[in-house]
Amino acid sequence: VRLISEADMALRKQSYATFLAIFDELRTKFPDRMEYLYNQQLDMLEKSKDYQLLLPYSDILSVVTNDELFIYTYYKTVAYYETKQYNKMSEVMLAWLKKYPEDAMALNGYGYMMLERATTPEDIQKAMVYLKKAIAIAPDDPAIMDSIGWGYFKEKNYADARAYLWPAYNRLKQPDVIAHYIALLIEEKKLTDAKDLFQRLQDVYPDNIETTELSKNYQGILE
Numbered sequence: 001v002r003l004i005s006e007a008d009m010a011l012r013k014q015s016y017a018t019f020l021a022i023f024d025e026l027r028t029k030f031p032d033r034m035e036y037l038y039n040q041q042l043d044m045l046e047k048s049k050d051y052q053l054l055l056p057y058s059d060i061l062s063v064v065t066n067d068e069l070f071i072y073t074y075y076k077t078v079a080y081y082e083t084k085q086y087n088k089m090s091e092v093m094l095a096w097l098k099k100y101p102e103d104a105m106a107l108n109g110y111g112y113m114m115l116e117r118a119t120t121p122e123d124i125q126k127a128m129v130y131l132k133k134a135i136a137i138a139p140d141d142p143a144i145m146d147s148i149g150w151g152y153f154k155e156k157n158y159a160d161a162r163a164y165l166w167p168a169y170n171r172l173k174q175p176d177v178i179a180h181y182i183a184l185l186i187e188e189k190k191l192t193d194a195k196d197l198f199q200r201l202q203d204v205y206p207d208n209i210e211t212t213e214l215s216k217n218y219q220g221i222l223e
Helices: 002-012 016-029 031-048 051-064 070-082 086-099 104-117 121-137 142-154 158-171 175-187 191-204 209-217
Strands: none
Touching: 002 016, 002 031, 016 031, 031 051, 031 070, 051 070, 070 086, 070 104, 086 104, 104 121, 104 142, 121 142, 142 158, 142 175, 158 175, 175 191, 175 209, 191 209
16 A cells, blocks of 8 residues: 555655556565556556657557456557547447447446537537447446537437436446536526536546536637
8 A cells, every 4th residue: 555655645746757667566475466566557657648758558458457347448549539639539449349239338338538629510419329229238427428418418319318317326426427417507507506516526536537528618608
């Protein structure tokens, strides 16, 4: 625990050599926890948004482990997405879905990334194919509820958006989920509720990208 705390501090200070050295030491001392330690490291790298370092380490993990779990593909996909290597992102995700076509989290992840990149109604429809399949497989998953609700929002189908975004918000108090619900409240003209919730989002997550994006997209409305 102490060493992981030190690794976290090194990452915050962008002391990458120290960060990597600590995890190498941990894996030497605790070889039986190898997979846990790689996952811990990847999780910390993702949260730090250092996607250039996340990518090679997610590749290493998929090689050193015998367990073929979606989490390893997920980290690689996020790294490719955030570094704008969209063709590689699609290649990795579609390869996984070809082998595991009923993987609800993979369907959700790929559909949501497509949705975020969508620039036309046709793009949104393509993303919704994956999200609708995901929600059919896992209808009670709040992350999937949020994704498909956001898809309906982008289609300007606010009634169906509410059917998913409201329960997702109640069950998953994450910045992106809260931001999606605030955007819906604005479109529904429930501005007092939207402003109150946005103030709470600012108080808890002042520097989060979801907070800044909401402020930019609805400039003047949320002030």
